[in-house]
Structures are given as C-alpha cells and as structure tokens.
Amino acid sequence: MEYVLGIDIGTGSVKAVAVNLQFQSFADHQVYYPFSSPKPGYHEQDPEQIRAAFANVIKSIILKIGSAPLAVSLSSAMHSLIPVDELCRPLAPMITWADNRSAEIAKRLRGTNNGMAIYKATGTPLHAMSPLCKIIWIKENDPQLFSKTYKFISIKEYIWHHLFNVFEVDQSIASCTGLFDIEQLTWHTDALKLAGITIKSLSRVVATDYCRLYVAAEKNKYLLSPDTPFIIGASDGCLANLGSMADKPGIAAITIGTSGAVRVASSIPLPNEQSMTFNYILNKETFICGGPVNNGGIALQWWLKNINPEADERSYEQLFQQIATVPAGCNGLLFLPYLTGERAPIWDSESCGTFFGVKLPHTQAHFSRAVLEGICYALKDVLDAVQQTSAPITQINVSGGIVRADLWVQTLADITGKKMVVVQSEDASAIGAAFMALKSIGTIKDYPTSDFLGLKTFNPNLTNVAAYANGFVIFKQVYEDLKATMHKVYQYNG
Template identity: 65%
Template sequence: MDYVLGIDIGTGSVKAVAVDTKCKSFGAFQHHYSFTSPHPGYHEQNPEEIWDAFKKSMDGMIAEIGNMPKAISLSSAMHSLMPVDENGKALAPMITWADNRSAEIAKRLRNSEIGLSIYKATGTPLHAMSPLCKIIWLKENNPDLFSQTHKFISIKEYIWYKLFKEFKIDYSIASCTGLFNITQLSWHKDSLNITGIDPKMLSEPVQTDYTKFLNTGIPVVIGASDGCMANLGSGGIKPGIAVMTIGTSGAVRIASDKPLPNEKAMTFSYILDKDTFICGGPINNGGIALQWWIKNNIKHELGEADYEQLFGEIASIAAGSKGLLFLPYLTGDRAPIWDSESCGVFFGVKLEHEKAHFSRAVLEGICYSMYDVLDAMQENAEAIKQINISGGIVKSETWMQMMADITGKDLVITQTEDASAVGASLLAMKALGLITDYADLSIKEPKMVKTNPKNGDVYLRNFMIFKTLYSALKNTMHEFYKMNL
C-alpha cells in the first residue's frame, strides 16, 4: 500500500501516522516520554529520550505496515530550546514551551517599545514560552552555558541534525521563536541584539517543503509546527474557517495570506508554507479547568463516567447558568490577556445556585475564554463563518451546542485526533506532487452543530460581563498573587 508517514514530535510523545494517497489515515504508532521540573516553573526534557521515541515510532509504524512509505514528513511542538555544541550534542536539558522561568523577562518586554516592535516583526507573542525570552534568561542567569553554546536549536532541529548532520530550521518553527522576521524570512536583527547572539548561533531557515533523502532513498520533508499542521489536518486552511481545539489547554487558529497582528491580544502569526500563515491564540485553561472541577466534587479516581455524569446533569440547566459566571484562569492564561498572575473566579453566586449551575458555568467560562480569542481574531481577519472543532469537547453534545451558541457560529466536527501528523503527511503529498491543492481536502458530508439563536442574547450579555470582570479584577488579582507567593 502506498502511504506517507507523518510524524508528530509532541510534548509528551512522538506519534507516527500513516496516511494513504487518498489522504485517509489508517494506522498509528506512539511512544511516550517524561519531563522533569527541577525548580518551580521549570519544564525540561531529555532530547535523547525524544530521539529514541522518534526512531521507535517511525520504525514501528513501518514494520507494522510491512512496506516503506513514499515519504516521511515532520510536525513538532513549538517553542522548545536547547543549547548544543558544534556536533549537535545537547549541553543541557531541553526547555519546553511550558517552562515559565523567563516570565519576568516576557513581562518586561511587553511593557517596552522594542518588545512590541519585535512582536509585530516576528508574529510571536511576548511570553515565557518563546525561545526569545528563554535565551535572554540563559544569558542573564547562566552566562557560562550561554558562552559555551555553539547553536540554540529546537527539538525538531535536533532530530533533523541526527538524521542529516545539518542545522536547518523550517520557516514555521522559526516563526514561533520570536527571533525570525516573518515577512523578510530572515533572523530579526532587533531580536538578535537583545539576546546577544548572531545568526551563526541559529540554524539556517528553509521552506517547510525542504526535502532530504535517507540512505534508503526515502524523501523526508522538514514540515512545520504542530499548530500549523493541526489546522491543515483539520481542514482549516480556507478563509472564513476557524479551527478550535480543546484538550488540556485550548487554541483558536485561522488561515490567512498575511500576518494578522493584534498588539492588545498579542495573537500569533505563524508560517505554514509560502502562501499561508496560521494566526490565532492559545489558552491555558481548557479541559484542565473541567478536570479540576470534577476532581474536587468526587471521592474516587477520575474516569469517563464522571464526565458523562456532569454532561448529563448540565443538559437541563438553561443557557447562562442562572446568572452565574466563571473566569477559568486557574493557571493564569495566555491569549488574549497574557496574564500569568490571573486566577479563577466564580461571580454572581446566589442561594439558588446548585452544583449543576456551577458545572455549567465552568464549561461556559472555558467557551467564553475561547470566544475571547476568536473575537480578537475577527478584528482584522475575514469574517468567520464556520468553526472546525476537535478535542475533548466533541464528547459532549451539550458542550458543543454551548460553543456554537456562544460564538454564534456553526461547528463542524473533524476527525483530528492525529491532526498534526495527518497535516504533516498532507504537506509532504503536496510537496511531492501527490496532491495539487489543499482546497481539494474539504470535509465531505461533515457532521455539524447548528447555532441556536435563542441562546445568543443571553450569552452575548454574559460574555460582555465576563470581559468586564477580568478588567475590573486584574489589579486585585495581581496584588493577591504577590501576597501568596
């Protein structure tokens, strides 16, 4: 059977997915790995462990199918950083996107003119997740390691070097570093100046269809970032279509032929290919907020039945949770508030509120947070007519209906459990001429959730209060955060 192998290098695992020439996935092979947190706010991984998982996933999928793929293509988690020597050997553990040690540096940049200038040029939010802030932190806090470093690279660059002994970075991964000018397609001078590095300390940027050949003759396409690949794998590459994903966290993304900067919301603009930017914003508190709520209301190990029970209980509660609102900022948040010192809040609590009202308010709060990002995106993007949705939310018709009503958009449910790996395969297929246009990949006979206009007014009113609440409580949240450090 002819197929392309898409490999997604994630934060917790490497997953290899086989996609046939009709663009249908039919097999997957996955290997997990761990992380360490030696100090509060740290999130590190061993790159050799990830390389081993990469090899096992690739070889395992090929062995299971029984014949070699026509091509291999890579997707990767964003914002990772590790210092390496001239032989590509890691000098320290890899710092992941979730590492928060450079939060104060990001805050400093967000309040500066040079920071905002860098944001507009690079399309990368000024946040501790970005390699820009991580490198500055290393320069200020570990000057010996900084001076020993030959290059600062990501996990995908590390694996690419293992495969081909060259330091290359695709435009997509480069575009989420805070170091790369996304319109000039070169390393950004102001970013290099404030980090104290020169271009030689970074890999050579290449197009996302850049291809090399293994000794076996199989072409390997360098690919793009997991977020961009997820949009491609979810069918979200046409104007007017947004992609929403709710897992532990959440994200809203749309495709555009140009960057879509928003200084206030600090949405991102990352490169998929030479014709397409994927723009949007991530939130911290998706399924993790729901999990927190359920776990604090049961006395046993959390299971699928607990989620199903909650979804059943809230089905009879009217839209708006009887005037109860929830700000879901349990772990601070990223877009559009970019505030690591924010916190969760229940507002409007009355004697008549029961557990089911609180449960529904938690879900509505997550939806309001996602809509807050979508609302920011719509300020300078083409009107959104449809949302392709994936993740844990698709397990609940009530939750999906809630999202449709809050956003005022029809939802299309997409089969995207492996969206990033599938997207990587599709990018390779186009690069190798196996398909001609991503537009040919639109979802046939989609399963849809239609918005209910009757609930729109209630949700719009509550959403405006949701936004006002955060603005009113922001300073108090910050004071309280410092009091409880």
C-alpha cells in the same frame, strides 16, 4: 499499501498517523512521556525521551502495517528551547512552551517600543512561551550555560539533527521563536541583539516543504526504506489548520487539547498590537494567524480530578451527562479558567482561576458546566480579537479532545455564535503533516479541499447565543475588576 506518515511531536506525546493516497487516515500509534517542574513556573522535558518516542512510533506503525511509508513529514509543538553543544548534546533540559520563568522579561518587553516592533516583525507575542524571552532569561540568570551553548534549538531541530547531522529549522518553527522576520524570511537583527546572540547560535532556515532523504544505517532502527523522503514540515498549530482544511479565508480552526488555540489562514500577517495575536508561517503562500489559550482540556481535567480523584475515561462521559442537566449560563455562575495564567488575548501570566457569582442554589453540576463554559468564553475572547483584522469568519472547524463530546462543541457554537464542523479527529496536526508530505513528493498538486457535506455540524442555538452574549460581557468585566487583586495574590504566593 502506499501511504505517508505524519508525525506530531507534541508536549505530552509523539503521535504518528498513516494516511493513504485518498487522504484517509487508517493507522496510528502514540507514545507518551512526562514533564518535570523542579521549581514553581518551570516546565521541562528530557529531549532524549522524546526522541526515543519518535523512533518508537515509526517502528510501531511500520510493523502494524507491514510496509514502510512513501515519505515522513513532521509536525511539532512550538516554542521549545534546548541549549546544545556542537554535537547536539543537550546542556540542560528542554524548556517547553508552558514554562513561565521568563514572564517578567516578557512583561518588561511589552512596555517598550523596541519590544512591540519586534512583535510586529516576528509575529510572535511577547510572552514567556517565546524562545526570545527564554534565551534572555538564560543570559541574565545562567551566564555559564549561555556562554557554553553552541546552538539554541527546538525539539524538532534536535530530532532532525539526529536524523541528518545538520542544524536546520523550518520557517514555521522559526516564525514562532520571536527571532525571525516573517516577511523578510531571515533572522531578525534587533531580536538577535536583544537576546545577545548571532545567527551562528541558530539553525539554518529552510522552507516547510524542504526534504532530505533518509540514509539507512547498518542497523536500521527506524525500519525505513533507504532514501525515504523526510519533509521537515511545520508547527503543530499551522498544520492543524491544514489537516482540518481551514487553510482558506473565512474558515477558522479551533483546536482544544491540553491548551487551545483559534487560528485563521491569511495571505498576509494580521498583527493586533493590543491583543498580540500571532502570525506564523505555514508555507510561502499562507500565514496562520490567531491566538493561544493556556487552559483548554487541562482546566476540565483539573476539575474532574478534584471532584473525582479516581476519574477514568468513563468519568468524562459522566461529567458531560451531569453538565447537560444545567441550563446555558449556569444560573449566573461564571468561571475564569486562568489556572495556569493566560496567553491571548490578555497575556497575563499572573492571572488565576476564579469562580464568580456563587449562590446557594448552585450545585456541583453548575460548577462543572461553568468550567466548560469558561474555557469556551476564553476562546471567544481570542476569536473576537482575531476577527478585528481578519476576513469575516463564517465557519469554525474543530479538532482535538473537544470532538469527543458533542455538548462541548455545541457550547462553543452557542458562545461564539458560529457554525462548528468536526472535520478531523484529534489528529489534525499529524494529518496536516501527511498532506504536506503528499504534496512535497509530488503525489498531489494541491492540498485536499472539502464541501464539508456529510460531516458532523453544530449550529448555534439562538436562545443560548443571547444568554451567553450577556454572560460574556460579565466574564470580561470580572477579569478587569479582579486583575489587580490577582496580581497581588500571585506576588504574595511567589
């Protein structure tokens, strides 16, 4: 059977998805790995564990199918940072996007003209997730590590180097570092100066359809055919738009996994200084613009584990059955889902989760629904910011864990007032990588499109839309009213 392999190197797992020449996914394999948090705000991983998982998923797919793929293409989580030596050996654990140690540096940069100019040029929000802020933190807090580092690279670059023994990075991953000029397609001089590095500290930048051929060693640990094309690919967010066929104006994509994001395709960057929406590169024709939220599925998981410490997969079904018993708007109960601070559009690492409007009639079911609605309100907040500069959005294609629960998708439709279409399953990023592989090796001329007929669609319930419009106004006001107090709580608790 002829197929290509899309591999998504995520924060919690590596997942490989086999896609045939008719664009259908038919096999997958996923390997999970942990993270560590040695200090408050730290979020680290072992790059070698991730590389081992990467090798595992390739071998497992090939053994499952019985033949090797025509090509392999890579998707990767954004904003990771690994300091390495000349041989690409890690000098410290990998810092993930969720790491918050450089929050004060990001806050400091947001208050300067130079910082905002770098945001507009690089398309990357000034936030602790940004490799720019991470490198500055290392320079200021661990000068010995900073001076020993040969290159600052991402997890995809780490795996790519171990495949081909070269330091190369695709334009998509480069465009979310805060160090890359997204219009000139070069490393940004002022950002490098701010970080205290030169281009020698970074990888060579290549296009997202850039290809290298796999050279099978005597012990072919990947089980791949000699000269298998490897497409370097793009970031997970950009490829999720491609995989969910939301790479045209007017159609947005929302992905909810542990975190979440709202993204639209555009032929030009769409900066928004107030909301600091991102502008990342998918390919030479397309930017993916939008905003990420910290608290997607992780907020729902937190709530379920607290009300049911023995929760399993069946517990999620029971949770949604419970939520369905409560009317839209939770009888005035609101939840601000900022359990891990928040990114777009408030960019407030010192914010916190809050239940508001609690009354005697409220039950556990009300609190459960409020958590779900709070996640959706946060995504609407980002969507509104994106729509300030984008073409009108008429449809949202959804992917990620959200698609397993119809009630969740319907709630998002009601809160945003937009039609939701479930185009792909949870594998949108890996499938997007596979689409890129098919085009890069010449199997297809253009990416697949759809009229979306026959796909599961959720239209807004107009009665609920009206109720949620009032709730959203209060949701935003509660944050503004509590912002200063949240910051005091954060500073008091260190």
